[in-house]
Amino acid sequence: MTDILKGLKLVEISAFIAAPLAGLSLAQMGAEVIRIDQRGGGPDAARWPLSPEGESLYWQGLNKAKRSVQLDLRHEDGQRTARALVQDAGMLVTNRPDTGWLDYDRLREHRPDLIMLAIRGTHDGRGAIDYTIQARTGLPFLTGRARADAPVNQMLPAWDAVCGLLAASGLLAAERRRRETGMGGLIELSLEDCALWMLGNLGMLAEAELGPARQPTGNDVFGAFGSDFATRDGRRVMVAALSNRQWHALTEATGTTDAMDHLARAFDVDLTTDAGRWTAREPIKLRLAQWFSARDHASVAATLTRHRVLWGPYQTITELVRDDPTCSEANPLFARVAQPGAGAYLTPGIPLDFGTPRSPASRQAHPQGADTDDVLSRLRPLFAQS
Amino acid sequence: MTDILKGLKLVEISAFIAAPLAGLSLAQMGAEVIRIDQRGGGPDAARWPLSPEGESLYWQGLNKAKRSVQLDLRHEDGQRTARALVQDAGMLVTNRPDTGWLDYDRLREHRPDLIMLAIRGTHDGRGAIDYTIQARTGLPFLTGRARADAPVNQMLPAWDAVCGLLAASGLLAAERRRRETGMGGLIELSLEDCALWMLGNLGMLAEAELGPARQPTGNDVFGAFGSDFATRDGRRVMVAALSNRQWHALTEATGTTDAMDHLARAFDVDLTTDAGRWTAREPIKLRLAQWFSARDHASVAATLTRHRVLWGPYQTITELVRDDPTCSEANPLFARVAQPGAGAYLTPGIPLDFGTPRSPASRQAHPQGADTDDVLSRLRPLFAQS
Numbered sequence: 001m002t003d004i005l006k007g008l009k010l011v012e013i014s015a016f017i018a019a020p021l022a023g024l025s026l027a028q029m030g031a032e033v034i035r036i037d038q039r040g041g042g043p044d045a046a047r048w049p050l051s052p053e054g055e056s057l058y059w060q061g062l063n064k065a066k067r068s069v070q071l072d073l074r075h076e077d078g079q080r081t082a083r084a085l086v087q088d089a090g091m092l093v094t095n096r097p098d099t100g101w102l103d104y105d106r107l108r109e110h111r112p113d114l115i116m117l118a119i120r121g122t123h124d125g126r127g128a129i130d131y132t133i134q135a136r137t138g139l140p141f142l143t144g145r146a147r148a149d150a151p152v153n154q155m156l157p158a159w160d161a162v163c164g165l166l167a168a169s170g171l172l173a174a175e176r177r178r179r180e181t182g183m184g185g186l187i188e189l190s191l192e193d194c195a196l197w198m199l200g201n202l203g204m205l206a207e208a209e210l211g212p213a214r215q216p217t218g219n220d221v222f223g224a225f226g227s228d229f230a231t232r233d234g235r236r237v238m239v240a241a242l243s244n245r246q247w248h249a250l251t252e253a254t255g256t257t258d259a260m261d262h263l264a265r266a267f268d269v270d271l272t273t274d275a276g277r278w279t280a281r282e283p284i285k286l287r288l289a290q291w292f293s294a295r296d297h298a299s300v301a302a303t304l305t306r307h308r309v310l311w312g313p314y315q316t317i318t319e320l321v322r323d324d325p326t327c328s329e330a331n332p333l334f335a336r337v338a339q340p341g342a343g344a345y346l347t348p349g350i351p352l353d354f355g356t357p358r359s360p361a362s363r364q365a366h367p368q369g370a371d372t373d374d375v376l377s378r379l380r381p382l383f384a385q386s
Numbered sequence: 387m388t389d390i391l392k393g394l395k396l397v398e399i400s401a402f403i404a405a406p407l408a409g410l411s412l413a414q415m416g417a418e419v420i421r422i423d424q425r426g427g428g429p430d431a432a433r434w435p436l437s438p439e440g441e442s443l444y445w446q447g448l449n450k451a452k453r454s455v456q457l458d459l460r461h462e463d464g465q466r467t468a469r470a471l472v473q474d475a476g477m478l479v480t481n482r483p484d485t486g487w488l489d490y491d492r493l494r495e496h497r498p499d500l501i502m503l504a505i506r507g508t509h510d511g512r513g514a515i516d517y518t519i520q521a522r523t524g525l526p527f528l529t530g531r532a533r534a535d536a537p538v539n540q541m542l543p544a545w546d547a548v549c550g551l552l553a554a555s556g557l558l559a560a561e562r563r564r565r566e567t568g569m570g571g572l573i574e575l576s577l578e579d580c581a582l583w584m585l586g587n588l589g590m591l592a593e594a595e596l597g598p599a600r601q602p603t604g605n606d607v608f609g610a611f612g613s614d615f616a617t618r619d620g621r622r623v624m625v626a627a628l629s630n631r632q633w634h635a636l637t638e639a640t641g642t643t644d645a646m647d648h649l650a651r652a653f654d655v656d657l658t659t660d661a662g663r664w665t666a667r668e669p670i671k672l673r674l675a676q677w678f679s680a681r682d683h684a685s686v687a688a689t690l691t692r693h694r695v696l697w698g699p700y701q702t703i704t705e706l707v708r709d710d711p712t713c714s715e716a717n718p719l720f721a722r723v724a725q726p727g728a729g730a731y732l733t734p735g736i737p738l739d740f741g742t743p744r745s746p747a748s749r750q751a752h753p754q755g756a757d758t759d760d761v762l763s764r765l766r767p768l769f770a771q772s
Contacts, residue, residue: 004559004560004562004563005559005562005563007566008562016628017588021587024587025552025555026555026559029555029556029559043628043629046659046660046661047609047610047660048589048608048609048610048660048661048664049589049590049592049593049597049600049608049609050597051592051596051597052596052597056589057589057592057593057596058588058589058609059589060589060592061586061587061588061589061590061592062587062588062589122712123712123717123718123719123739124712124717126691127632127694127695127696128696128698129626129628129696131607131612131624131626131698132624132625132626132696132697132698133698134624134698135614135622135623135624135698135699135700135701136698136699136700136701136706136710136712137703137706138701138702138703138704138705138706139540139541139542139703140605140700141700141702141703142541142703143529143530143538143539143540143541144529144530144531144532144538144539145530145531145536145538146530149616149620149622150531151605151614151622151700152529152530152531152538152605153529153530153604153605153614153624154525154529154540154541154542154544155525155528155529155540156525156540156544156584157588158540158542158544158547158548161544161547161548161584162547162548162551163737165548165551165552165554165555166411166551166736166737166738167738168551168555169411169412169415169551169554169555169558169738170415170738170740172555172558172559172562173390173391173412173415173558173738174390174740175562176390176391176394176558176561176562177390177391179565180393185740185741186741187738187739187740187741188738188739188741189737189738189739190737192712193717193719193734193737194737196712196713196717196719196720196734196737197719197734197736197737198542198547199703200447200732200733200734201407201410201447201448201450201734202403202444202447202448202543203434203435203442203443203444203445203446203447203448204435204447204703205703205706205707205713205731205732205734206435206437206443206446206447206725206728206731206732206733207435207443207703208702208703208704208706208707208708209707209731209732210437210438210443210728210729210731211435211436211437211438213702213703213704214435214703218539219526219537219538219539221517222434222435223433223434223435223444224433224434226517228521228537228539230535234535236521236535236537237521238517238518238520238521238539239518240515240517240518242402242429242515243429246513273432274432274433274434275432275434278434305512308513309513310513310514310515310518311518312514312517312518312519312520312521312522313521313522314521314522314526314527314537315521315522315524316524316527316594316599317523317524317525317527317528317585317590317591317593317594317599317600318524318594318599319524320522320523320524320591320594321591321594321595322594324522326508326509326510326522326578326582327582327591331509331510331579331582332509333509333579333582333583334582339592342592342596343596345591345592345595345596346586346591346592346595347586347592348579348582348583348586348587348591350552350583351549351552351575351576351579351580351582351583352552352553352555352556352559352573352574352575353509353573353574353575354556354560354571354573355571355572355573355574
């Protein structure tokens with residue numbers, strides 16, 4: 001049972017992805033996480049996708065392993081109870097406006113060592129969500145066959161994911177400091193800053209500042225060898241080589257080792273380097289495409305796997321869930337769990353494998369609001385009166 | 387100074403994105419992180435993008451705030467020294483094959499409470515990188531104007547980011563347990579599992595299993611209102627409304643409140659719900675497009691901002707770095723830092739704001755290998771001989 005974080009308590013007053021993901025990460029590692037929502041459901045209570053019965057699969061996915069409490073946060077009674085729960089737990093993550101009843105200074109009056117992590121859209125108070133930040137980052141002009149008049153958004157709310165996971169680390173780091181010094185604190189984190197940080201970490205901000213602007217490269221892996229190919233039967237695969245070992249595996253699997261030597265001479269490039277493979281990517285792709293287009297997917301898959309080439313099949317999500325063994329109970333990440341109002345479906349635990357089985361509780365979403373009475377009945381009288 | 391993690395020590399034997407990002411997150415919060423590479427540089431030592439002088443901006447971006455040590459890991463001497471550094475630190479993150487000299491059981495011989503986090507491609511030993519996993523997730527068939535014969539990869543290696551950040555939380559969680567129980571442990575984490583976990587968290591696996599398959603929706607936000615619009619002068623903006631407050635802000639800003647009432651009646655939908663706005667998104671977009679296409683970007687920006695509409699401008703990375711105040715030293719995330727062999731450029735600290743200025747050291751990349759002598763000279767004799 002993954003109870004690594006046994007004894008850690010966190011209250012989440014949250015909605016959507018980032019803040020709930022922070023709580024989810026800690027809850028699936030064994031922390032006691034109480035999510036508080038407005039009575040009747042917060043703004044993401046019915047967020048799509050829905051189960052055939054109309055339950056939010058999105059809400060369930062992001063709130064596994066947590067207790068769910070609903071209070072009337074629009075009135076003083078509910079706010080006072082929420083504050084008491086926060087003070088009892090000593091740790092809060094929120095993406096609500098942290099003013100008024102949720103102001104840090106007010107919360108810490110009864111809990112001076114409170115750790116509070118507040119997620120905002122931007123560092124300077126502008127509103128923002130993942131999709132509006134995506135537009136700003138420039139990535140939609142580098143994606144697929146984007147044109148200047150038709151930028152392409154990525155489907156995955158990746159900035160929400162980065163923000164929520166960084167928040168989880170921030171909470172654990174702050175709790176470590178509290179154990180050492182007794183000090184809590186307010187931690188502020190902006191979604192937009194998370195995006196800028198990652199662009200900086202990947203060298204993309206410096207590249208834009210110092211160098212020639214990067215051009216869109218379709219599905220090619222920038223600065224190395226990676227591309228997608230069609231097989232004879234109309235499937236597609238993604239293939240990559242980021243090292244000489246991987247490159248040799250690819251040319252051996254496809255019987256193109258000699259051909260690549262000739263290409264290197266024809267184009268005067270060194271194909272033992274990333275830079276050379278990147279420079280000569282168009283002729284390389286033309287040559288490899290001959291091999292892929294002459295074979296069916298099954299044969300391509302078997303040969304690439306046998307040679308330990310880095311590759312993956314393109315498939316739809318439906319195909320992933322229906323046909324791919326990695327997305328099934330054959331992978332210990334998953335169990336089929338009956339979720340409220342949705343029946344049983346494949347549900348992941350935390351990907352971190354601490355060497356013990358993931359606990360059933362870590363995959364279970366509770367019905368929205370179901371823990372309200374139980375959690376309030378356990379609230380310590382000291383805090384209930386504050 | 388952000389030294390929240392003061393006293394935490396970590397060795398990283400790593401390359402590329404995920405493992406280095408785990409170390410970066412902890413290093414920028416004040417942990418002492420030593421990255422060990424092969425003498426002469428690891429496989430990502432020259433990874434693109436490069437500075438005009440030829441230094442890897444990618445390597446620098448992912449290895450700020452760390453000490454950089456190079457050893458000859460192909461020979462026993464170097465391996466022994468690396469092992470001693472790991473045993474001294476008591477904590478390791480790696481994405482190298484963790485067999486032979488880097489086997490967990492061998493490493494913990496001299497350090498029984500060692501925490502080791504090993505990042506793999508997949509849970510069952512297949513090779514994989516972000517790009518090959520992307521293909522498998524199904525997202526490239528839902529991105530932009532993807533067709534069945536032309537899937538669209540996302541530019542951001544988002545699965546690497548999720549994996550690296552989850553690894554950081556896993557290390558902190560394991561260290562918390564070690565403080566409580568004295569126990570270390572091997573933690574295994576697969577990049578592919580991280581992707582499957584996030585798809586599950588967003589409800590997308592359950593949707594594919596239970597419901598009708600999701601169709602591509604271009605730049606629209608699934609299940610709510612969000613879309614991109616062209617302005618009269620040929621710019622584009624992303625606009626969204628995930629709540630009634632945001633929806634009212636949008637219709638008031640664009641003077642379409644009455645028009646939307648009529649649309650609701652014409653199409654018999656309830657535009658006070660996400661579901662209604664999603665169902666009627668095409669007529670809504672047609673009506674809003676009239677407003678956007680009749681105005682220049684500057685006027686659109688001013689009006690949307692005044693009404694607190696959720697929106698963002700599409701811009702290139704070059705425009706982001708050159709023109710956007712949020713990506714400048716006006717944002718405390720950033721400072722302009724002289725980096726080795728690249729001159730000064732805008733460099734982010736950790737987005738987590740603990741209320742104290744980010745330290746200059748947290749933004750500084752060291753020259754590759756520059757800390758080798760110093761780090762080895764401080765290695766405790768006990769470990770140096772092991």
